[in-house]
Amino acid sequence: MNIAKVIVDVPASNINQTFDYRVPEKFAGVLRVGMRVVVPFGPRKVMGFVVGEAEETSFDKVKDIGDVLDLTPVLTSELIQLGEWLAKGTISFYITALQAMLPQVLKAQYKKELVRLTDGELDQQLENLFAGRHVIPYEEIEESIVAYRTIQKAVQDGDISMEYLVKSKETKKFVTMVRPGKEAYLLEEAHQDLPRNAKKQKQLLQYFIEFPDPIEKQLLLHKIGTTGSTLKNLEGKGLLETYRMETYRNPYEDGSFPQTTPLELTMEQATAIEPINKKISDKEHEVFLLHGVTGSGKTEIYLQAIQNVLDRGEEAIVLVPEISLTPQMVKRFKGRFGSNVAVMHSALSAGEKYDEWRRIHRKEVQVVVGARSAVFAPFENLGIIIIDEEHETTYKQEDQPRYHARDVAIQRGKTHHCPVILGSATPTLESYARAKKGVYHLLTLEKRTNEQAMPEVDIVDMREELHAGNRTMFSRKLKDKMDQRIGRGEQVVLMLNRRGYSTFVMCRDCGHVKECPHCDIALTFHKNTRRLKCHYCSYEEIMPDNCPECKSDLIRYFGTGTQKVEEALTQLMPEASIIRMDVDTTRRKGAHEKLLTKFANKEADILLGTQMIAKGLDFENVTLVGVLTADSMLHLPDFRSAEKTFQLLTQVSGRAGRHELAGEVIVQTYTPDHYSIELASTYNYQDFFMKEMSVRRTFQYPPYMFLALLTVSHKNQVKAVQATQNIAQMLMKAVKPETIVLGPTPSAIPRIKDRYRYQCMVKYKNEPHLRDYMEKILDYYSDNIKKDDLLITIDMQPYHLM
Numbered sequence: 001m002n003i004a005k006v007i008v009d010v011p012a013s014n015i016n017q018t019f020d021y022r023v024p025e026k027f028a029g030v031l032r033v034g035m036r037v038v039v040p041f042g043p044r045k046v047m048g049f050v051v052g053e054a055e056e057t058s059f060d061k062v063k064d065i066g067d068v069l070d071l072t073p074v075l076t077s078e079l080i081q082l083g084e085w086l087a088k089g090t091i092s093f094y095i096t097a098l099q100a101m102l103p104q105v106l107k108a109q110y111k112k113e114l115v116r117l118t119d120g121e122l123d124q125q126l127e128n129l130f131a132g133r134h135v136i137p138y139e140e141i142e143e144s145i146v147a148y149r150t151i152q153k154a155v156q157d158g159d160i161s162m163e164y165l166v167k168s169k170e171t172k173k174f175v176t177m178v179r180p181g182k183e184a185y186l187l188e189e190a191h192q193d194l195p196r197n198a199k200k201q202k203q204l205l206q207y208f209i210e211f212p213d214p215i216e217k218q219l220l221l222h223k224i225g226t227t228g229s230t231l232k233n234l235e236g237k238g239l240l241e242t243y244r245m246e247t248y249r250n251p252y253e254d255g256s257f258p259q260t261t262p263l264e265l266t267m268e269q270a271t272a273i274e275p276i277n278k279k280i281s282d283k284e285h286e287v288f289l290l291h292g293v294t295g296s297g298k299t300e301i302y303l304q305a306i307q308n309v310l311d312r313g314e315e316a317i318v319l320v321p322e323i324s325l326t327p328q329m330v331k332r333f334k335g336r337f338g339s340n341v342a343v344m345h346s347a348l349s350a351g352e353k354y355d356e357w358r359r360i361h362r363k364e365v366q367v368v369v370g371a372r373s374a375v376f377a378p379f380e381n382l383g384i385i386i387i388d389e390e391h392e393t394t395y396k397q398e399d400q401p402r403y404h405a406r407d408v409a410i411q412r413g414k415t416h417h418c419p420v421i422l423g424s425a426t427p428t429l430e431s432y433a434r435a436k437k438g439v440y441h442l443l444t445l446e447k448r449t450n451e452q453a454m455p456e457v458d459i460v461d462m463r464e465e466l467h468a469g470n471r472t473m474f475s476r477k478l479k480d481k482m483d484q485r486i487g488r489g490e491q492v493v494l495m496l497n498r499r500g501y502s503t504f505v506m507c508r509d510c511g512h513v514k515e516c517p518h519c520d521i522a523l524t525f526h527k528n529t530r531r532l533k534c535h536y537c538s539y540e541e542i543m544p545d546n547c548p549e550c551k552s553d554l555i556r557y558f559g560t561g562t563q564k565v566e567e568a569l570t571q572l573m574p575e576a577s578i579i580r581m582d583v584d585t586t587r588r589k590g591a592h593e594k595l596l597t598k599f600a601n602k603e604a605d606i607l608l609g610t611q612m613i614a615k616g617l618d619f620e621n622v623t624l625v626g627v628l629t630a631d632s633m634l635h636l637p638d639f640r641s642a643e644k645t646f647q648l649l650t651q652v653s654g655r656a657g658r659h660e661l662a663g664e665v666i667v668q669t670y671t672p673d674h675y676s677i678e679l680a681s682t683y684n685y686q687d688f689f690m691k692e693m694s695v696r697r698t699f700q701y702p703p704y705m706f707l708a709l710l711t712v713s714h715k716n717q718v719k720a721v722q723a724t725q726n727i728a729q730m731l732m733k734a735v736k737p738e739t740i741v742l743g744p745t746p747s748a749i750p751r752i753k754d755r756y757r758y759q760c761m762v763k764y765k766n767e768p769h770l771r772d773y774m775e776k777i778l779d780y781y782s783d784n785i786k787k788d789d790l791l792i793t794i795d796m797q798p799y800h801l802m
Ligand SMILES: Nc1ncnc2c1ncn2[C@@H]1O[C@H](COP(=O)(O)OP(=O)(O)OP(=O)(O)O)[C@@H](O)[C@H]1O
Pocket: 263, 264, 265, 266, 269, 292, 293, 294, 295, 296, 297, 298, 299, 300, 425, 449, 450, 616, 654
């Protein structure tokens, strides 16, 4: 390659294109498409991706590539194209789309070093470079005479490796290994020659006489119960050798998952998997919507379809919503496929994420189970992509590039000619409507695998409780049932639907609510610090003793946080033991898993938590599920609120009675007649779908119409309104007459961090050029964006309408 076409790390609209750079002699034969480079850009040096190559360029003055950051490409050609598609579809910069596909560590220029992995002879130039050291700073290459080719080859041969210095507490990247330095009979001789009192040395030797395989030093010392100095003695005599070996920061000890074998499929499962397997063997793309009630064995279908893919030497991506929340899910995949599985989710440290990514990149695993961004796993032979709980909104990314993992999965499925499975007990209206139209292939599982009936759901009207004089947050029925179940040694799950709730502060005398001075939103009360905090900016203040308006001292906090429920529960049922699970108690890594294990071991009677307990949990002994406030989401300014309520109630009800013991669900609500609550209580997805579709048709929302949301923000309110007004007019002139342009309207949160926010919504059926119009708008305002701090965000598939 003479000329490299580079996308530089400068996210600006006039730079959203490739630039040509000459490849200097020292990188000839080394540089390949998909690698990251450092290039001069104006007065600066910036990072960039090589996305294409050419023998010559039409530009006169072309600068040289400054440095090469990778020794093997980090992006495949498929991902480079996917990046272009993604940037177009979401109206993002190409560079932003490319960076979204890579682990954090590869997005910036981290310090690097070269690590020697072999004790064997290296190339002489490399030997001189290392000069007896194990690790050298990467910059030393630049000052040395060693050719990049030589380094690249040594890396490919596994003699050295290039490491990023990631700031991470886990530095245990290399372990020291111990192995015999001499043949077994020589060890035995030495063993006999050792003096009697050299007990530990003898034990060490004895160990290697019995087990000559290398073993990790720490483990060995632990086994023998001795220290490093004993080992040093034997090393000095040449009897044992130590060396360093690279290990991955493996957050899941593979060995700790009991192996599982494929189950014999039920009739329903067998019928559902057949067309999937057919597409796998025909190497054809198709999207399947697997609609199966909770506990119907969707996961077993995924596992067996994946096995089929692996048998063909192909690879599989499984997306699950924020996997840290479902360690049980990881267990199921690791249990079936062992160390062939990489796990990627946000709770991993940057270093851990990079390690998992690298196992995929190096083709050491064939399966990845991960959250949203795992859809970009750099596999080259994909045989299936699975999205579990496809209705989860976490599959939509809320920053640039604002993509939905479902769209990316389908795009990759087309490229790789492989099936995509969307699985859910409560599919989104969009997906189900597509399945009904035959765009997706609908597969249905109506029964639980154990033929258990879905648990009975009882709706309790909390208004009646109030009339009857019960002012607690627990209805009499729920309280009675809890007593009964706990008395029998069974367990209870209580869910507090906190979305849309917070603990705000209000004056009981004048009704004044403390709001953030910079954002139009109530401050949240944090009990442990007695401070009020804004969840949109970082503003905080001390909880006042008196109302700032009327000076009354009756200023109190309201709302139902999990803490508050826990307190009330302890008062109501002092003998019951409770595990509370919410953002506060699960912040620390591994905390989530610990709490769940405790509950599974029956160390508590009640598991109390937020939404996070609704998904994927499977406890044998849970026979009662209580939902404390089913309707708190219903009144949010979001056209999906009924759908979300239905989904959540169905999911959480599915937690009860999954095994031998029959389960029961109690749903407390102030709006017992709302169709989403009524229909969820009878597990009637079909009727819910029909009803909600007619609502969406009436109000012209998806899936009848597509939406695009444009949000403008500025410190000056007038400027924000004017720009939005102008944009709405520009759009109205451009779009078809049947397309609806709404706005300017203040956003649901009209001010955040002192910036006023206005929005313009487009509802359309068919606007093939809408993205172009949007880009023109960004172009038109590019000066104001750069110089006047105007901010315009465009979401072509909005989920948060705030
Ligand atoms: N063919 C089968 N025979 C016997 N048991 C099965 C079979 N398939 C699945 N199971 C068991 O049934 C239970 C429910 O299955 P699974 O968790 O896969 O359902 P699911 O549809 O994924 O549920 P959810 O939507 O609640 O996550 C599990 O304990 C699983 O091991």
